[in-house]
Amino acid sequence: MKSKFLKLVLPAFAILLAVGLAFATDEKPVVQQAHYLHPINGWQTVNVEDACFTGSNMACKYDIYQLYAEESESSQALYKN
Template sequence: MKTKILKFILPAFAIIMAVGLAFATDESNATQTGYYNHPILGVQSISTDCPDFGTVQCMEGPYQVFKDQNLTIPLYEPRE
């Protein structure tokens, strides 16, 4: 009787854990709106996954990407 319960409980527990851990993701990979200054079109918005910290600046083509429309807070390349 114990083995029948164990054979049912362990896989069910594993499935519950897998589903629960699937929702425990890192929010740093979430996309956010970034802005860059196009010389002809002005300030343009894009969807980016660049975080607020790092060492290499986030670029959209030849243009640096910023967090705000005033182009004062730079975004950086995501870490791998």
């Protein structure tokens, strides 16, 4: 009796554990720093998602200000898809 119970419960428990752990992983976005030129306060730094450094379609902005990779308007302007 005990042997039949273990043969049934242990594989079921292993499957439930594997499925539960598969959903337990969480991919965290990489946060990077970008810069924008405020007309009064000068260059400001903000945290942005990694997508701003790899895209090409939509400009990454903070409020109405274009974000740049470095504190210079001649540096790379940031875009995301």
